[in-house]
Amino acid sequence: xxxxxxxxxxxxxxxxxxxxxxxxxxxxxxxxxxxxxxxxxxxxxxxxxxxxxxxxxxxxxxxxxxxxxxxxxxxxxxxxxxxxxxxxxxxxxxxxxxxxxx
Amino acid sequence: xxxxxxxxxxxxxxxxxxxxxxxxxxxxxxxxxxxxxxxxxxxxxxxxxxxxxxxxxxxxxxxxxxxxxxxxxxxxxxxxxxxxxxxxxxxxxxxxxxxxxxxxxxxxxxxxxxxxxxxxxxxxxxxxxxxxxxxxxxxxxxxxxxxxxxxxxxxxxxxxxxxxxxxxxxxxxxxxxxxxxxxxxxxxxxxxxxxxxxxxxxxxxxxxxxxxxxxxxxxxxxxxxxxxxxxxxxxxxxxxxxxxxxxxxxxxxxxxxxxxxxx
Numbered sequence: 108x109x110x111x112x113x114x115x116x117x118x119x120x121x122x123x124x125x126x127x128x129x130x131x132x133x134x135x136x137x138x139x140x141x142x143x144x145x146x147x148x149x150x151x152x153x154x155x156x157x158x159x160x161x162x163x164x165x166x167x168x169x170x171x172x173x174x175x176x177x178x179x180x181x182x183x184x185x186x187x188x189x190x191x192x193x194x195x196x197x198x199x200x201x202x203x204x205x206x207x208x209x
Numbered sequence: 210x211x212x213x214x215x216x217x218x219x220x221x222x223x224x225x226x227x228x229x230x231x232x233x234x235x236x237x238x239x240x241x242x243x244x245x246x247x248x249x250x251x252x253x254x255x256x257x258x259x260x261x262x263x264x265x266x267x268x269x270x271x272x273x274x275x276x277x278x279x280x281x282x283x284x285x286x287x288x289x290x291x292x293x294x295x296x297x298x299x300x301x302x303x304x305x306x307x308x309x310x311x312x313x314x315x316x317x318x319x320x321x322x323x324x325x326x327x328x329x330x331x332x333x334x335x336x337x338x339x340x341x342x343x344x345x346x347x348x349x350x351x352x353x354x355x356x357x358x359x360x361x362x363x364x365x366x367x368x369x370x371x372x373x374x375x376x377x378x379x380x381x382x383x384x385x386x387x388x389x390x391x392x393x394x395x396x397x398x399x400x401x402x403x404x405x406x407x408x409x410x411x412x413x414x415x416x417x418x419x420x421x422x423x424x425x426x427x428x429x430x431x432x433x434x435x436x437x438x439x440x441x442x443x444x445x446x447x448x449x450x451x452x453x454x455x456x457x458x459x460x461x462x463x464x465x466x467x468x469x470x471x472x
Binding site: 113119121124129145155156187195202209 | 227247250275287291318319370372374380385390400424442
């Protein structure tokens, strides 16, 4: 660590809060343009999808346990299970698969 | 009446914040293990998580701190890892009542995260800030305490449990993107394309050399700009939607009568 930890934390907070608050302050009126609305609607799904794959495959001790956990999570989410159920089930899947294969 | 409404919405937010908070706790625990390795103590981890509320952003920051980074480097990596919140805040600001007092805007901005954004934006009509406050009141402390507990207790956990916790974050992401993908073909197509493009970008020469944060930004912009041009959605203005619905029901009333006349 080069500087005091609180200095690092302050910089991180300053940047992440600015990112979050500026759109709230600048955009005081709704945009009616349907292309911009569509863009904003798609952003979170695409960002999360991009961040999830292939990163999830390298998040555990083995690519096999992670791959199976991914499949389990997709099936459960598809059938409408809650966020907590999906997250917990993927963790438990990794635990079980790694007990078997490792 | 208005106050009662806000109270009910606040309670709904707290209810929906519980599963998110529990997921956060597990993910933050894993984050705490990394934070300890970087030399942060439990109090520093708590403050960092309370102020930042960002999984990918905090991971990136902690890794940089461990790597002896300058403050400028920390600022840039935080900007890149959290840039998507700019878009999410932007999307949320579009759904606010234009007359909402400005202090709500300052407070709502604190806890814009992938999941809290997801549950707020998926509600109908204009966003009620009290929904987000209720959800954040549960989720933020669990995220912060989880980080501290990870710093204190992370080293005690067996390796296979740490490995299993590694997918918690991604499980949460999947539970956010899959339900709308099931309902809308365009979103399903986008999720599949995003998976494929992200995989390709991690393998291709040149692009794979970029940091994962930078790749995420580039792919998100390219895919979303293309999708919004090729598949623009109809405006989500609640008033317009209500008018459209009213027109449809009027037509339904008119049509059978006309049919009746013909008979």
